[in-house]
Amino acid sequence: MAQESKKRRLPPKISAMKSKKRQRVENGSRDQPILTGKPGKPARQVVRLDDLPWKEVEMPDRLDDFEGFFGLEEIDDVDVVRGPENGTVSYVATGKRAGELQRSHEQIKTADRPSADPEFDGGISDSASWSGFEDEVEENDRTKDFARVLDESTKSVDKPKGKNAHPRKEEPINKPLAQMSFAGLSDEELDDDVDTTAWQALKLSPETLSSLSRLKFANPTIIQQSAIPEILAGHDVVGKASTGSGKTLAFGIPILERYLQTKSQMSKPHKPEDDQKSPLGLILSPTRELAHQLDAHLTALCSSGGFEGPSIATLTGGLSLQKQQRLLKDADIVIGTPGRLWEVMSTGQGLIERLKKIQFLVVDEADRLLSEGHFKEVEEILNALDREDDRADAGDEHAEKEPQRQRQTLVFSATFHKGLQQKLAGKSSYSASLMDSKESMEYLLKKLNFREDKPKFIDVNPVSQMASGLKEGLVECAGEEKDLYLYALLLTHIKLRTLVFTNSIAAVRRLTPYLQNLNVSALALHSQMPQKARLRAIERFSGRNQPNSATTNAKSSGTAASVLVATDVAARGLDIPNVQLIIHYHMPRAADTYVHRSGRTARAGLNGSSILICAPEEVAGVRRLVAKVHASSAAANGAGKHGYFIRTLDIDRRLATRLKPRATLAKKLADAMLAKERKSSEDDFMRAAAEELGVDYDSEEFEREAIGRRGRGNGRKKKEKEARELTKAEVGALRAELRALLAKRVNVGVSERYLTAGGVDVDELMKGGTGEFLGSVQDIGIED
Numbered sequence: 001m002a003q004e005s006k007k008r009r010l011p012p013k014i015s016a017m018k019s020k021k022r023q024r025v026e027n028g029s030r031d032q033p034i035l036t037g038k039p040g041k042p043a044r045q046v047v048r049l050d051d052l053p054w055k056e057v058e059m060p061d062r063l064d065d066f067e068g069f070f071g072l073e074e075i076d077d078v079d080v081v082r083g084p085e086n087g088t089v090s091y092v093a094t095g096k097r098a099g100e101l102q103r104s105h106e107q108i109k110t111a112d113r114p115s116a117d118p119e120f121d122g123g124i125s126d127s128a129s130w131s132g133f134e135d136e137v138e139e140n141d142r143t144k145d146f147a148r149v150l151d152e153s154t155k156s157v158d159k160p161k162g163k164n165a166h167p168r169k170e171e172p173i174n175k176p177l178a179q180m181s182f183a184g185l186s187d188e189e190l191d192d193d194v195d196t197t198a199w200q201a202l203k204l205s206p207e208t209l210s211s212l213s214r215l216k217f218a219n220p221t222i223i224q225q226s227a228i229p230e231i232l233a234g235h236d237v238v239g240k241a242s243t244g245s246g247k248t249l250a251f252g253i254p255i256l257e258r259y260l261q262t263k264s265q266m267s268k269p270h271k272p273e274d275d276q277k278s279p280l281g282l283i284l285s286p287t288r289e290l291a292h293q294l295d296a297h298l299t300a301l302c303s304s305g306g307f308e309g310p311s312i313a314t315l316t317g318g319l320s321l322q323k324q325q326r327l328l329k330d331a332d333i334v335i336g337t338p339g340r341l342w343e344v345m346s347t348g349q350g351l352i353e354r355l356k357k358i359q360f361l362v363v364d365e366a367d368r369l370l371s372e373g374h375f376k377e378v379e380e381i382l383n384a385l386d387r388e389d390d391r392a393d394a395g396d397e398h399a400e401k402e403p404q405r406q407r408q409t410l411v412f413s414a415t416f417h418k419g420l421q422q423k424l425a426g427k428s429s430y431s432a433s434l435m436d437s438k439e440s441m442e443y444l445l446k447k448l449n450f451r452e453d454k455p456k457f458i459d460v461n462p463v464s465q466m467a468s469g470l471k472e473g474l475v476e477c478a479g480e481e482k483d484l485y486l487y488a489l490l491l492t493h494i495k496l497r498t499l500v501f502t503n504s505i506a507a508v509r510r511l512t513p514y515l516q517n518l519n520v521s522a523l524a525l526h527s528q529m530p531q532k533a534r535l536r537a538i539e540r541f542s543g544r545n546q547p548n549s550a551t552t553n554a555k556s557s558g559t560a561a562s563v564l565v566a567t568d569v570a571a572r573g574l575d576i577p578n579v580q581l582i583i584h585y586h587m588p589r590a591a592d593t594y595v596h597r598s599g600r601t602a603r604a605g606l607n608g609s610s611i612l613i614c615a616p617e618e619v620a621g622v623r624r625l626v627a628k629v630h631a632s633s634a635a636a637n638g639a640g641k642h643g644y645f646i647r648t649l650d651i652d653r654r655l656a657t658r659l660k661p662r663a664t665l666a667k668k669l670a671d672a673m674l675a676k677e678r679k680s681s682e683d684d685f686m687r688a689a690a691e692e693l694g695v696d697y698d699s700e701e702f703e704r705e706a707i708g709r710r711g712r713g714n715g716r717k718k719k720e721k722e723a724r725e726l727t728k729a730e731v732g733a734l735r736a737e738l739r740a741l742l743a744k745r746v747n748v749g750v751s752e753r754y755l756t757a758g759g760v761d762v763d764e765l766m767k768g769g770t771g772e773f774l775g776s777v778q779d780i781g782i783e784d
């Protein structure tokens with residue numbers, strides 16, 4: 001075998017993964033015997049694999065996913081020798097290699113080891129072979145990794161509100177973030193003011209300082225520290241900072257400052273009848289929820305300092321247009337989603353003219369706002385704001401020329417892709433061809449019409465978009481078992497406030513009743529819900545305005561829902577207090593979606609976890625996506641060309657197997673309910689259509705025909721029909737069966753550490769005492 005190259009698998013960051021066992025093996029074989037070769041044959045020496053100068057083997061750039069496989073290394077002049085009795089192996093250097101090793105060995109010996117080497121007995125005493133051993137390292141590491149993720153995410157559980165914050169030591173600036181956030185506003189904690197000396201350098205007014213003090217924001221965050229002075233100095237600003245880092249106040253405080261300044265300069269107080277007043281600022285938001293949250297955050301800032309703050313009007317779809325128009329009359333700050341804002345602007349009432357005089361245009365979550373869906377309306381709005389007076393355009397000499405535009409443009413997000421970033425920073429020019437294509441983002445950026453040629457570009461964390469308190473991992477399971485693993489994950493994290501992201505409204509509609517059937521207090525959020533229900537869902541999930549009964553089905557829990565199942569409508573900007581876990585039930589479609597979804601936890605200096613549930617065929621793509629998100633920070637941390645590697649977390653498969661019967665029943669019941677609902681709305685629609693046509697509608701006949709027609713989706717239709725046709729008695733029986741299962745203790749058979757980390761009281765569980773045992777939150781979702 002001599003002269004042949006040996007190859008070994010290189011697990012990621014192998015040095016960091018060494019278990020005690022491996023170190024023992026290595027230490028035990030530190031001083032390896034030297035075999036004198038037979039006369040005329042080269043010397044041979046038993047060696048430790050890690051002592052050898054392995055050479056890395058070139059790998060193709062793209063390799064399909066092999067868990068933990070990052071590369072190959074090879075070595076020459078080493079023999080593998082199998083022991084004669086127990087089959088253990090040892091590695092023996094031969095030829096040139098043995099000579100080299102002998103020389104270095106002798107050097108070491110003379111330097112620090114006076115004792116003689118033991119005689120070689122033909123085998124290594126420890127039976128751990130390389131390959132078997134490596135598996136063990138991998139397993140141990142995975143389990144540890146999962147436990148660590150769980151530990152981190154549960155650290156803040158069960159602590160009194162406001163004190164569950166664990167800012168990391170290395171970031172003192174985040175300490176106050178953790179102590180107080182807008183989350184605390186609903187509390188009665190506003191009575192103790194805090195020292196705001198740390199804000200002094202920003203030269204804010206006493207009113208703003210008093211407000212910050214009452215909000216207990218003792219220190220500005222880094223983005224606030226950097227952006228506020230630039231905005232106060234009148235610059236256009238493009239601000240990038242990770243999720244949950246306080247970007248709202250980075251633009252909110254300067255707007256408040258300008259408002260206070262203008263107010264104090266006004267010789268006469270504003271008269272209510274002066275309804276032609278122009279708003280000071282316009283803030284564009286991509287989602288309705290974020291718009292309402294911006295309103296809440298700014299209102300809190302402007303109303304906590306004991307002064308009369310600006311009035312804020314929020315224009316979003318789904319709520320009364322008339323009411324919003326009324327509020328507009330007196331508004332100092334207008335917040336809006338593009339659709340509703342444009343609807344109001346374009347219906348006259350002089351809003352366009354008033355908005356032309358704004359001093360601040362804020363584009364929050366700019367990349368989203370300027371790219372997806374909203375394109376047309378945002379363009380209309382920007383066009384309208386910059387349009388010269390029509391009569392002036394028509395050459396009317398008497399028409400009043402527009403005063404020179406004074407507004408500052410402020411653009412914020414946690415994610416800007418590189419090209420956009422450079423363009424926003426004024427470092428690269430807008431290409432003419434792209435400018436011609438009206439669909440391009442560049443076109444819209446130009447439309448933002450910055451006041452300055454080069455807006456101030458502030459990137460407070462150029463190497464990472466992710467919050468630093470975030471831990472990430474993935475759980476791999478068969479595609480059809482995602483529901484089961486979702487339940488298992490939620491159950492083992494029962495005390496964590498968890499946001500589950502899906503890619504479709506249909507999945508939200510299906511998963512919510514499924515989880516409720518399993519006694520998990522789950523709420524839904526998607527864009528087809530009525531707006532009031534959307535806002536209510538967020539409030540209830542946030543623990544605000546807790547109703548007497550928690551969810552429609554959760555009759556007796558009386559606690560806030562711990563799980564929100566949502567589409568990406570919840571991915572951007574939402575600042576829900578103490579969300580500790582994000583679960584990606586469906587893979588995010590783009591890297592920035594992953595950043596924003598995951599950014600709903602680990603906000604304001606806290607810790608949190610983000611877990612992707614992946615089918616095996618999704619793993620490779622997900623790894624690439626996550627590695628892309630971490631690319632620059634991985635490079636900065638010297639992770640080398642392999643970059644960031646998201647670890648697979650091992651969830652105990654025995655637990656999943658034991659939960660399967662109840663999960664299957666819960667799914668069946670949820671499917672039956674949805675199928676019946678769908679049927680009744682389809683029936684209503686068909687009946688109305690048949691009535692209009694003056695024909696009879698027989699749903700049974702219609703269905704037989706549909707199933708009779710061959711084609712895709714027939715299996716699904718058949719299943720749906722079966723689900724729909726479950727009788728009331730059958731549903732009742734299934735419910736009873738499920739209830740019986742939920743009342744039973746699950747024979748966990750998993751490690752105590754695992755469950756403890758997941759927040760389940762294992763002692764109670766084992767004793768069968770008074771505490772809750774797995775899955776037995778009374779009555780939720782189960783009806784007789």
Ligand SMILES: Nc1ncnc2c1ncn2[C@@H]1O[C@H](COP(=O)(O)OP(=O)(O)OP(=O)(O)O)[C@@H](O)[C@H]1O
Binds near residue numbers: 217221245413574
């Ligand atoms: N100076 C401060 N001190 C303490 N807490 C703060 C401070 N500024 C903001 N916060 C808190 O930090 C939390 C996150 O702020 P914000 O919602 O503005 O983050 P963001 O950067 O806009 O996040 P995203 O990118 O997800 O939209 C809020 O709950 C807010 O209460």
